[in-house]
Amino acid sequence: MALKVILNEFFYVSFCLIAKVIFMKLGQKKRSCTTILPDDVTLEILLRLDPKSLMRFKCVCKSWKSIINHSCFINMHLKHQVPYTVFVNHRCPREIFSFGRSRNFDKISNIIRIPVANVKSIEGSDRGILCLTGDNNAIYLWNPAINQVKKIPSPPFSNSDEGFRLGFGYNPMTNDFTVVGVGGPTVRAISSTPFSVVDYLFTSNNEVAIYSLRRNSWKRSQMPHIFNSSDVITMSDQIWLSPVVSGCIHWMLYYGRHDWSQSQHGIVSFDMNTEEFKLFDIPEQVEKCWIENIGKSSESLALFTFVAFTPSNFPIVGIWVMKEYGISTSWIKQQAIEFPGSSIIKCPFTQYLHFGDRGFASDSLLLSSANGLYIWHIHPENEDERIKCFCPTMNWLSCFPDYVESIFQIN
């Protein structure tokens, strides 16, 4: 943690220096092309501007353009943005939307049409860029804040009929975006739900393809041996998010015998820097619970669990976090929230839970179910406000809890 702070400081100081050098190199006078304000002040102003204005202000003069295009500036700008949650109807993804910053989520704002026809799903989101799949498994990267979309080359899997599972994230070590595809599975539908499951993903020797945005190309690799060879690995196709924590992309899956009830949960991580796959165990106590989702809580990997039958008869939602990243023994239960007599828990399709620490108020929990979206306030001002259903007509929503508007270029 302390190292992180030091690195941030270091990052900021070096950024200011770089910015100054750019200004000095380009400017004929002491104050480069801006004649009325010193350079460091100009920088501070630019850092506070919205993406669209910045894209336009590249035209102001050479030094403004260089600053706005600089990777240090782009990263610093990101830190000035307030993250929020974006939603997408994942049965029919045509647009993303958010609820502004209102505590009650009573007004949809910011509807942005996805600029790709027939989008199948949003595979991941990091630093303001979304990774989408469309018809014929085409993969797109999209930055809604600066209206840029790019179709990336198809992954080089030898059998194009087989499915694959994607992960997407930003690698701060290389200042690059990575898409990783794990191939070779068979896909089957689960009756009575819109979901399907993918079997035999992550089995050793499966094909793996790793895409770098900077190189705009894929390279091929192979799945290492992280499971027993007799294990059946099963992954639900669309329910889980694949959160990025500590430069690694994560997927939740079951492994063990073919029967689901005989399987156990596991989390596979892919380190974007070392390109290594690892398997993390989840806490033993959690095995008995229904795991609703994986996600992030204050930059830690988190698990959201649900226990329907408790001694008090009130269902309990648990939030577990991996305190020390990569250490399976460091899982701790961060929160347990009881839901006395609320009706949503009777709904069988509570898809996911999100404990907001970024895109939401810090004491609220978001639940999506077949009868709409709910926000649960842990410390409400009065009891009537504890749970609120918003958008009862919307179901099957997926959410990306820490979307930020960024000026990362993808073209």
Place this chain on the structure above:
Amino acid sequence: MSSSSTTTTTTRLLMLKASDGVTFEVEEAVATKLGAINNMVEEEGSEDLICLPNVNGKFLGMVLEWCKKHANNNTNSDKGNDEVNKWWDKEFVMDLDQNTLYHLLMAADYLSGTELVDLLTEKVASMIRGKKVEEIRETFKIKSDFLPGQEEEIRKKNSWAFE
């Protein structure tokens, strides 16, 4: 030198002298909210008169007014303090004209008043969001240094941002 009558503790007073000779007597705790003054006090120790040749009296006075308000608000450890500061900051920047704003910003930057610089840069940013490129050049007195054709190319690449 008289000590402040409102507080029981005796606080040291500093004399700040602006470029135009105007002087201000301020409590040390208030003046050291400014990084530059804090450094001078720490380095030079006992010096009670500090000359600030790059700031004139009008703007130094405004900067100090802001410091005073924030120092006072921060002494009562109320929860609503942040709210009070925010409300007061809003008032402080609300009616600043462009010229005053820039001079104040430069004074705050020179005196390393980080929080005040944040407040003022945010104000400038809110004023220029959504403006046209030509308006920005006029506001900041910037002359385009692009070669003919270069600017058109950038506009074409980012045409969406001009809609």
